Amino acid sequence: MPWAYFLPIIGCFALYWIISTLRLAYPPSVYLELHQKYSPIVRTRPKTVSIADPTTIPTIYGIGSNFLKSEFYTTMAPFYKDEIMNSLFTTRDPAHHKALKRPVAGKFSMTSIRTMEPLVDECSEIFVESMKDLEGQSLDLGAWLQFYAFDVIGMITFNRRFGFMEECKDILNMISSLEFGLKYAGIVGQVPYLHPWLVGNQSMMKAIGRIPFIQLPDPIRSFVEFTEECIDMYDKDEKAKETSDFLTSLRLEEKKHKNSMPYRDLINHLSNNLLAGSDTTAISLRATLYYLIKTPSSYKRLQAEIDEADRAGKLSKFVTYSESLALEYLQVVMKEAMRLHPGVSYPLERLVPEGGAEICGQKLREGTNVGINPVVVYQNREIFGDDAAQFRPERWLEADQEQLKIMERTLLTFGTGTRPCIGKNISLMEMGKFVPQILRQFDLLWASEKPDWTVHTYWFAKQSDFIVKFKTRRK
Numbered sequence: 001m002p003w004a005y006f007l008p009i010i011g012c013f014a015l016y017w018i019i020s021t022l023r024l025a026y027p028p029s030v031y032l033e034l035h036q037k038y039s040p041i042v043r044t045r046p047k048t049v050s051i052a053d054p055t056t057i058p059t060i061y062g063i064g065s066n067f068l069k070s071e072f073y074t075t076m077a078p079f080y081k082d083e084i085m086n087s088l089f090t091t092r093d094p095a096h097h098k099a100l101k102r103p104v105a106g107k108f109s110m111t112s113i114r115t116m117e118p119l120v121d122e123c124s125e126i127f128v129e130s131m132k133d134l135e136g137q138s139l140d141l142g143a144w145l146q147f148y149a150f151d152v153i154g155m156i157t158f159n160r161r162f163g164f165m166e167e168c169k170d171i172l173n174m175i176s177s178l179e180f181g182l183k184y185a186g187i188v189g190q191v192p193y194l195h196p197w198l199v200g201n202q203s204m205m206k207a208i209g210r211i212p213f214i215q216l217p218d219p220i221r222s223f224v225e226f227t228e229e230c231i232d233m234y235d236k237d238e239k240a241k242e243t244s245d246f247l248t249s250l251r252l253e254e255k256k257h258k259n260s261m262p263y264r265d266l267i268n269h270l271s272n273n274l275l276a277g278s279d280t281t282a283i284s285l286r287a288t289l290y291y292l293i294k295t296p297s298s299y300k301r302l303q304a305e306i307d308e309a310d311r312a313g314k315l316s317k318f319v320t321y322s323e324s325l326a327l328e329y330l331q332v333v334m335k336e337a338m339r340l341h342p343g344v345s346y347p348l349e350r351l352v353p354e355g356g357a358e359i360c361g362q363k364l365r366e367g368t369n370v371g372i373n374p375v376v377v378y379q380n381r382e383i384f385g386d387d388a389a390q391f392r393p394e395r396w397l398e399a400d401q402e403q404l405k406i407m408e409r410t411l412l413t414f415g416t417g418t419r420p421c422i423g424k425n426i427s428l429m430e431m432g433k434f435v436p437q438i439l440r441q442f443d444l445l446w447a448s449e450k451p452d453w454t455v456h457t458y459w460f461a462k463q464s465d466f467i468v469k470f471k472t473r474r475k
């Protein structure tokens with residue numbers, strides 16, 4: 001049928017138009033304004049409400065709540081061998097979620113995470129050496145932290161660095177592909193019924209790929225291909241070392257208990273680590289260092305804490321996770337930075353279950369899309385105080401037990417309830433080791449002509465214009 005030849009071209013233009021023209025996705029500031037102006041429950045789109053009342057967190061997300069993830073998450077589901085491969089993150093089906101989680105949950109446990117520290121240290125050494133070479137120059141710390149986080153997740157996942165830091169560039173276009181994927185999900189996720197006609201339509205995407213001069217980035221392909229290559233290399237190397245990365249552990253498990261992890265699931269888990277664990281950690285590292293540079297009193301206090309621990313011989317050559325946990329101020333600095341700048345700054349969408357629900361005094365029908373944007377609850381003054389908009393890590397040390405409990409219960413940086421972030425402790429380990437490692441050796445100075453960084457939010461709140469100079473400390 002001749003008209004069928006035009007479908008890919010029409011699809012291509014439709015996709016371009018949706019992504020570049022429609023203002024479908026609201027930045028976090030819009031959610032804040034809407035809730036400040038109206039009530040704690042605001043209708044943001046047809047059948048969609050945003051909630052600002054933190055007491056509703058257990059109802060929407062709590063264990064035992066049957067509010068399932070919304071269709072938004074379908075726009076982030078990767079394809080493998082032309083079939084949708086829902087990940088631990090994207091699956092909306094509780095039975096599938098349970099089945100996917102069971103064989104990998106142990107790998108994310110604290111005991112397992114501690115064995116990954118040498119893999120992280122290798123990357124920290126390269127970062128520190130690079131900063132020594134670049135001393136005194138204005139550098140894009142935002143990009144460097146992303147290079148670091150990608151190389152670390154490569155090590156943790158495959159015992160293999162991508163080489164972002166050595167080559168100082170976007171290897172295999174992973175960073176730009178991920179960015180396209182997030183923009184796509186951020187926008188099309190607001191109208192998810194269009195997804196099966198766009199990137200969700202693999203035949204159309206393939207047809208577009210064949211049109212000369214049109215190159216659509218495939219957000220997931222490079223991640224999946226790299227994962228396949230790493231598995232191949234591991235399987236061919238008979239004498240592969242017994243390191244503590246995910247691939248080695250899951251392959252050894254498979255040797256012991258046949259069929260514990262089918263190949264497709266292996267690809268799924270390993271590539272998901274790359275997708276979920278790189279940008280998120282880079283964003284949170286940027287937030288921590290940015291707020292420190294912009295708040296000299298906190299910077300000084302943290303540096304003093306690190307120096308004191310160093311002098312007392314309490315810090316190893318590479319700061320260990322245990323040592324970082326003993327640095328009380330460091331821990332609240334990271335928590336406060338992730339409160340002011342949560343990596344995910346979109347509402348965490350769920351669907352009202354069968355029978356409907358009453359939230360904030362409003363009766364909501366089954367199927368209504370409800371979500372809390374972490375940015376909104378983090379500005380709640382009754383919980384975080386009148387200075388909720390400011391970076392003040394001390395609030396976490398000054399609060400009494402009761403208040404602290406309420407503050408902790410309001411935290412959504414890593415999600416909560418039935419679907420919390422499984423990689424939380426990996427990131428906290430990585431950040432807890434990295435920040436003191438850097439601040440004990442360098443002074444960081446703001447070097448951008450602009451007074452602030454720039455933030456673009458498409459599900460992740462990604463920062464740019466984070467220009468800094470490193471100066472070696474003479475102690």
Ligand code: HEM
Binds near residue numbers: 280281343414418423
């Ligand atoms: C600072 C870093 C990180 C942040 C801010 C973050 C944030 C989040 C959030 C907010 C969710 C819940 C989303 C929702 O309810 O809609 C989530 C889920 C998830 N995250 Fe993370 N994440 C981080 C690091 C990681 C890492 C390092 C990994 C893996 C190596 C990871 C893997 C996942 C997975 C698999 C889920 C889905 C879990 C489930 O549904 O059972 N994340 N993350």
